[in-house]
Amino acid sequence: MRVFVAGATGYVGSAVVRELLEAGHKVVGLARSDTSAAALTRVGADVHRGDIEDLGSLCAGAAAADGVIYAANKHISETTDPVARAQAELNAVAVIGSELAGTDKPFVVTSGVIGRTPGRLLTEQTPDVPSALTAPRLPVEKSVIAMSERGVRSSSVRLAPTVHGHGDTRGFISTLIGIAREKGVSAYIGDGSNSWPAVHRLDAATLFRLAVESAPAGTRLHAVAEEGVPFRDIATTIGRRLELPAISLTAEQASSHFSFLAPLVSIDSPTSSTLTRARLGWLPTHPGLIADIEEGHYFEQ
Structure with a gap:
């Protein structure tokens, strides 16, 4: 074709x-x-x-x-x-x-x-x-x-x-890594049990x-x-690789930490x-x- x-x-x-x-x-x-x-x-x-x-x-x-x-x-x-x-x-x-x-x-x-x-x-x-x-x-x-x-x-x-995968420089994972580097912590919302496919x-x-x-x-x-991969597992893995703590945030704290990603990080999908x-x-x-x-x-x- x-x-x-x-x-x-x-x-x-x-x-x-x-x-x-x-x-x-x-x-x-x-x-x-x-x-x-x-x-x-x-x-x-x-x-x-x-x-x-x-x-x-x-x-x-x-x-x-x-x-x-x-x-x-x-x-x-x-x-x-x-x-x-x-x-x-x-x-x-x-x-x-x-x-x-x-x-x-x-x-x-x-x-x-x-x-x-x-x-x-x-x-x-x-x-x-x-x-x-x-x-x-x-x-x-x-x-x-x-x-x-x-x-x-x-x-x-x-x-x-x-x-x-290799070459991902602007997707969700690379963005979350960038946020963790900037903030000094890798975060999730609540208990982090919400999952992302x-x-x-x-x-x-x-x-x-x-x-x-x-x-x-x-x-x-x-x-x-x-x-579905629990968001807590994603955050914990990122934190471990960056040697940063993985912490729980409240929904109210999400906006200041995750910026434009805030509406997405707590979604269970x-x-x-x-x-x-x-x-x-x-x-x-x-x-x-x-x-x-x-x-x-x-x-x-």
Whole structure:
């Protein structure tokens, strides 16, 4: 297949590109800079210049492809505008979907699982209930899934919040490590029993490949290798590696300690990937979150 990948040089997208190439597919990556273009060329992918706000470029890239993976994803930060981010993504997937309509070509979009059903197990079949956390991006996933009714083999790969592995410099784990270094303690909220699902970057990349190859139209897939890792265990492991104490904070103390991450650190977000594994034969094989943190690469400066 000739696969057009948006977000091809990002943390997850670059792993997806390599996974596709190693499986024998031809990859065309979206690149908005010379640096990104060079990175794609080095690994053997073709370059398509543009970005997710260049709708004409997206349309042209999709038209020349046998399938599309939208792996572009802006990291959550203090400067992220979730509404503007969601609208830009909604515009981008809409033009791709219009180009693919009636072709039965695959279109895989990136989404997430955190905060969808706080305190309850999320499955691939759980109905969507918008919350303040999830509402801005739900329309993006919904619009792509709905394309299955317009002759597009559309699917959504919902990533665990902790997509971990080598090269993670701006994700949740690296951010938590940075906060711990700054504050001198590694913290969790309350008893820290709330859990976050996790997946290794390379296992996530395999799922994207499987999705573009064979996911049925309208499929929701969970890139979740571990159903839930207690946040206390994450904080304790980070503290031990940094030789800092791991401490409990109250909910009121979370804002000053975790800043923009405060609304997320106390969420309990257990997530199942049982249906995904059965449907596509996906089998995660890389280290789990705690083992990956223990390897030490997150602490190399």
